[in-house]
Structures are given as C-alpha cells and as structure tokens.
Amino acid sequence: MTLVMQEPRFGAGEQDSCAPDVKTDLSAVILAKFRDVAAAQGKTLSPLTEELVLLESGLDSLCFAIIVATLEDDLGYDPFTEAEDVYFPVTLGDFVRFYERGR
Amino acid sequence: MNAGAEPLSLRGTLRASPRLAARHLWGAAGQLALSDIAAGTALGGALPDLAGRAVLLRVADPLHAAIALIELDGVARRIVICPPDLTDDALPGVIAVAGVEALVSDAAEVETQGLIFAPLNLPVRPLAAATQASHRTEWVMFTSGTSGPPKMVAHTLAGLTGAIKPSPAGDAPPVWATFYDIRRYGGLQILLRGLLGEGSMVMTAPGEPMADFLTRLAHHGVTHLTGTPSHWRRVLMSREAAALAPSYVRLSGEIADQAVLDALKTRFAGVPVGHAYASTEAGVGFEVNDGLAGFPISFIGRPGEVEIRVADGSLRLRSTRAASGYLNPDAEALAGDDGFVDTGDMVERRGDRYHFVGRRNGVINVGGLKVHPEEIEAVINRHPAVRMSRVRARRNPITGAIVVAEVVLTEVAVDPATVKTEILDACRRELAPFKVPAMLGFIPALALTAGGKLERAVA
Numbered sequence A: 001m002t003l004v005m006q007e008p009r010f011g012a013g014e015q016d017s018c019a020p021d022v023k024t025d026l027s028a029v030i031l032a033k034f035r036d037v038a039a040a041q042g043k044t045l046s047p048l049t050e051e052l053v054l055l056e057s058g059l060d061s062l063c064f065a066i067i068v069a070t071l072e073d074d075l076g077y078d079p080f081t082e083a084e085d086v087y088f089p090v091t092l093g094d095f096v097r098f099y100e101r102g103r
Numbered sequence B: 001m002n003a004g005a006e007p008l009s010l011r012g013t014l015r016a017s018p019r020l021a022a023r024h025l026w027g028a029a030g031q032l033a034l035s036d037i038a039a040g041t042a043l044g045g046a047l048p049d050l051a052g053r054a055v056l057l058r059v060a061d062p063l064h065a066a067i068a069l070i071e072l073d074g075v076a077r078r079i080v081i082c083p084p085d086l087t088d089d090a091l092p093g094v095i096a097v098a099g100v101e102a103l104v105s106d107a108a109e110v111e112t113q114g115l116i117f118a119p120l121n122l123p124v125r126p127l128a129a130a131t132q133a134s135h136r137t138e139w140v141m142f143t144s145g146t147s148g149p150p151k152m153v154a155h156t157l158a159g160l161t162g163a164i165k166p167s168p169a170g171d172a173p174p175v176w177a178t179f180y181d182i183r184r185y186g187g188l189q190i191l192l193r194g195l196l197g198e199g200s201m202v203m204t205a206p207g208e209p210m211a212d213f214l215t216r217l218a219h220h221g222v223t224h225l226t227g228t229p230s231h232w233r234r235v236l237m238s239r240e241a242a243a244l245a246p247s248y249v250r251l252s253g254e255i256a257d258q259a260v261l262d263a264l265k266t267r268f269a270g271v272p273v274g275h276a277y278a279s280t281e282a283g284v285g286f287e288v289n290d291g292l293a294g295f296p297i298s299f300i301g302r303p304g305e306v307e308i309r310v311a312d313g314s315l316r317l318r319s320t321r322a323a324s325g326y327l328n329p330d331a332e333a334l335a336g337d338d339g340f341v342d343t344g345d346m347v348e349r350r351g352d353r354y355h356f357v358g359r360r361n362g363v364i365n366v367g368g369l370k371v372h373p374e375e376i377e378a379v380i381n382r383h384p385a386v387r388m389s390r391v392r393a394r395r396n397p398i399t400g401a402i403v404v405a406e407v408v409l410t411e412v413a414v415d416p417a418t419v420k421t422e423i424l425d426a427c428r429r430e431l432a433p434f435k436v437p438a439m440l441g442f443i444p445a446l447a448l449t450a451g452g453k454l455e456r457a458v459a
Helices: A025-040 A061-075 A092-102 B010-015 B034-038 B062-072 B088-098 B185-196 B210-219 B229-236 B239-243 B258-267 B373-381 B416-430
Strands: B024-026 B031-033 B054-057 B078-081 B102-105 B116-119 B138-142 B152-156 B175-178 B200-202 B224-227 B248-251 B273-279 B283-288 B307-311 B314-318 B341-350 B353-359 B364-366 B369-371 B386-396 B400-409 B439-442
Touching (some): A025 A061, A061 B386, A061 B400, A061 B439, B010 B185, B024 B062, B031 B034, B031 B062, B034 B062, B054 B062, B054 B088, B062 B078, B062 B185, B078 B088, B185 B200, B185 B273, B200 B210, B210 B229, B210 B239, B224 B229, B229 B258, B248 B258, B258 B273, B273 B341, B283 B314, B307 B341, B364 B386, B364 B400, B369 B373, B373 B386, B373 B416, B400 B416
Parallel strands (some): B024 B200, B054 B102, B102 B116, B175 B200, B175 B224
Antiparallel strands (some): B024 B031, B386 B400
C-alpha cells in the first residue's frame, strides 16, 4: 500500500527540552511524530519534555495507536509487539527509550 | 440469589440486603447511598405513571442511569437503555421500533417527542407509595456500532444476571468498577454484579480523565475491576495505577493478547488476571482464567450453562443468557434453528487452544468500539475523484486495531495529497473520531470476489 502520509521531517529547528540522553535522531523522529499526529487529530499537545506523562500530553489512545503504527512504517519495527519484556511506557522519556532499546 | 430462581426486582433485591447501609454508588459528579434509592425516588412523582410502560432511558450521567434502572425494573414493561453516543436523529426510529411511550431524562431542556415525560433529579426523595413490582421488565440494549439504523436486543433480568454467582459468605464487601459505560453490555454486567452481589460500585463518566478515575478507584478501595484490553493498556501507562490493589482483574470486549495479560500479571502480582467472552446478543459466554490468550479446546462441547461450539470458523454460543431477539422488524433471527447464536467472532485453532482472530465481514474493533467498513467506505466513495475504496483493520498494540483505508482513484488527473485531505476532512465531519481512517493510501485496483463484492479478509 502506498501511503501518502505527510512526511514529518526532523532536524533543523527542533527546540524540545528532552534530556540529552534521549536527544537522538530517533527521539527527533518520535517527537516529530507526536506533533504530526496531534495536528492531524486536532489535539493540543503539551510541551514535549522527558518527564511528560503520556496520558497528560493531550493525546488520546487513538493518537498513540496512530503514532505506534506510523512509527512502525517509518522505522520498520514496533517494540510493543516485538519486545521480550512486556512494558507500557508512562513518560515520553520512557517511550523514547523503549524505541531505542527495541532498535 | 438462588440459582435458577427468578430474581427479585432490583429495588426488591436492595431492600433485602443485610448490609445495605454501607453500600454506595460513587459517580464522577455525585454519589448515592443505596439505602436512599431502595426507599426513594429521583423521578419526582412520576414513577406510577411509568408502570407497565415502554420507557426510553436517555440520561447524560451514568449514575442517573443506574438510579433509573433500579427504579424502573419491575415497574416498567420495557426499559430502552440509550448508550451515551446515540444521536438525536436516531430517536424517532428507536421510539417507533421499541414502541416507546415514556421518556426519562436528566436534561434541563427536553424535546419530549410527545411522550409521557419523567424528569430525573437528585437528591432522591422518599417514595410516597410503594409502586408494585409487577412486571418482568424487558431490558432493551443497543448492539454496538452497527451501520444503518441502530439495532436493539431484548433481555430479561434473569438472563442478564445468569452468570452472577453469590459472593462467598464472609467475604469483604466488594467494590466493583469498570472502565465501560454501564449502558453497554459489559458495563451493565458490572453494575448488576455490584447491586446483586452485596457490593458498591465506582462509576466513571464520559470525558473523565483516566488519572482522575484511577485516583477515585484507589480512594474507594476498588476490589473488582474490569475493562477492555485497550482500557487496561491505558491503566498500565498511568502512574496512578500504582495505588490500586484489586483482588480481581478482568478483561473483555476485545481480543486479550498475551502481552496485555502478562503486563497485568506483572503489575498486579498474585492477583488472578482473567479474560471473559460476552456479547450484547449472546450474553455472558465464558471466562478464561489460566492466564493465556485464547481459550482451551476443551471448552468446546463441555457441559454447563453455556454451550460452546465452533462452526465455519466462528464462535457459537447457546444459553439462557442470550437476548430473546432483535426488536427491529427487518432484522435476521438472533439465534439459528438450533438455538446457537453465531457471534461473528472468528477463531483459529493453534495446538490445544482456539485464538480469536477478528470479526466476520471485516467489522473492526477499535478499543472495544465496533466499526463497519461499509459506513466509512460510503463517506470516502462520495468524493468525486474516488472510484472505490476498501476499509480494513490494521492490528495495533494500543487499541487492538486501527482503521486503514485503501482508495482507488478515477482516471481524472488529481493531486492525491489534496484528495486525501478532502476525504479525511469529510470523514472527520461525518464520522466519530475512532471511525476516521488513521491511514489512507492510494492503490491502482482492489480485488473483487467472483460475486462482484469487495474481498474482505477477516479483520
């Protein structure tokens, strides 16, 4: 299936306050995805910090479902389905590390 | 409650409760002592007017719905329980099909539709004269997420409560809660377990943040907690869940995968984590308590109150807990000639277990809410640049499934990005958010069956 998704691109201009240890290309991809899905779903996104509790980010379950599915298409993996240890992240930092570990 | 005996009316059951004084319903915006409603009314003086009537229960607050159900059971001939998302434009059809004569509402301004009107207001006041519980009330529920006019099924209290066992004597009073709305089958089961099982219940309301509900659950010491796998995944993503200490954790309403079962067993160490199968049509089917996804093949044909079989790949159930039938005159029979209800849930045998693999006819289950592909395809196909489309499920670890659309364009030259935006805008205008395609792609062609229909895989 050819997905004609708006391509979120990261890099220049990212001004998020995630801690340096998660400030990787992967975290930039994930943060861009959060913004992209929030915009598409008409949600107001809280500032994206390491400590942001996902359920208080302004996104609902459907948004997280779309984020995980589109990240799977972009990155080629879905740590929720593939992880050995079952785990559900609480904060944005947890979420990014979960994807980094699953890489 | 004696097994097999006709249950008392709900109010009668409460009046017979030995520890009624300690029991409550706690809502998001108010609470109710069950001793008050056992002897009182929130319907002003209108309850006698509703005796023997078919009553439409359309309230905003689920706590009010619980109050009305307690008051109307045994009094009304029929209670038509509107789910929270039933739209106003569906009401005339519902009223006609269900023969509705009276309306219970908690709204400040009400279009009474020419019906006998009973406003529901708190606080509960003493009931002037005891209204005889003289009817075996029919409970009418809506099947979830049908395309077209809503479908309604009729239950009896005996059928709805058939799976409820008396709580062992000497057990601490249970505090039940569910993430479901009590106006859906799964949520109503929990309300009835609380009311008939000497318990209390904590109720959520549409729009209540998960963190707030979990905080209230901890405050009231919830012991029995149920929800869909999607609900539970949200719990597992919440810090507030750490304050919960339930002794009973159940999943239903969606396929419970091994990941969510394992995560719950880890989070609530030592607590039995089970998943249950029930449907609005077939009633409560069975519980699986071995901690594994799917169910053992030994369930097929085993003796018991519910007979289970698999035919043509779908799960079939036969029991006295099934609905007696659809109200809609044009609906098919609910059960086959042999009395088995075809649930439409497809299963696949792997080793010594059956696993749920999706719904027949491509019906998609997004976090417990059912989506009919045809409804979404109809919106997409209205775009002038679209030749045809297919909507299907994509598996998802957060909501079980999401909706994806594949679209074939006409030969007219168009900008796909613009068409995509226009289609999604139309979907957002006309459909509930969970029905809007989460992904939409363009493909050259869609396969048709020999009969000229879209090929649909099990979703």
